[in-house]
Amino acid sequence: MRFQHFQKYQAWYETAIVSVYILLNNTINATSMIMEESRNSDTLPFLIWQPFLFEYSSAIGWVLMLPAISWLLDKSPLMSEKFTRTFFIYLSASVVFSLCHITIMVWLRKLVYWSQNLTYEFGDLFFELIYEYRKDLWSFMFFIMAILSYRFIFSRLQGEANSINLGEDKPVSNNIDRLLVKKLGKEFIIKVEDIEWFESSGNYVNLHIQGRVYPMRTTMNNLIQQIENKGFCRIHRCYGINMDAVTSITPLSSGDSEIKLNNGKLLNLSRRYKEDFKLQLDKI
Structure with missing residues (x-):
């Protein structure tokens, strides 16, 4: 934190x-x-x-x-x-x-x-x-x-995460499976499907994976376009989730909802993104 x-x-x-x-x-x-x-x-x-x-x-x-x-x-x-x-x-x-x-x-x-x-x-x-x-x-x-x-x-x-197929002569893919993380002079690969949730943080998007945080220099819009076909959904202006990590959804009096992930994390589902969230649920 x-x-x-x-x-x-x-x-x-x-x-x-x-x-x-x-x-x-x-x-x-x-x-x-x-x-x-x-x-x-x-x-x-x-x-x-x-x-x-x-x-x-x-x-x-x-x-x-x-x-x-x-x-x-x-x-x-x-x-x-x-x-x-x-x-x-x-x-x-x-x-x-x-x-x-x-x-x-x-x-x-x-x-x-x-x-x-x-x-x-x-x-x-x-x-x-x-x-x-x-x-x-x-x-x-x-x-x-x-x-x-x-x-x-x-x-x-x-450390910093980047698309593994991102090269000088290659356009940004809309279908990425793995990310390359560079940290302290070392490189290692993480699977996109292992991302539990992510949040916007200035010029970066922080990817949360099993208690670790991997910043990726991108925007929420760009990232969600690349991984939404992998079962990811944007639920808030600042948050996105892996649909497979969702354990429960609790409606709130404000019209928003509260999403609980399998790691215990609670995130707000904004009314603005409820329709997109329902569409992703139908695909599961």
């Missing part, structure tokens, strides 16, 4: 992990600035809160940008065959992200300065934009690499 929860909110955990790193790093930068100035002089040339404002305003700007970076990686995978197109997409994105980061950072500083009856000046616009973009481009690249590394490690730990 912890794994499923983690997988369901994977993007949020990505953001949280990188956010903690950003805040810790910027805290160290702010305190280092204060310590260096204290070592060289008895009087600080700035107010004690200013280094923290400079660092934290930048950190907050990047934290707010992280979900968008994660979205960009999903929509335009970095390891794409169209290298030139991908390069310009990410180069353009780095400029947009930098401008957004600078805008958030500057307005946060202006707001805090205003609260202290002070005035914050960004400086010469052209020079400062170039100055900040240099740093932002490096940060942009770092966050992309950090997220990709995290996803790679996570995928190796969780």
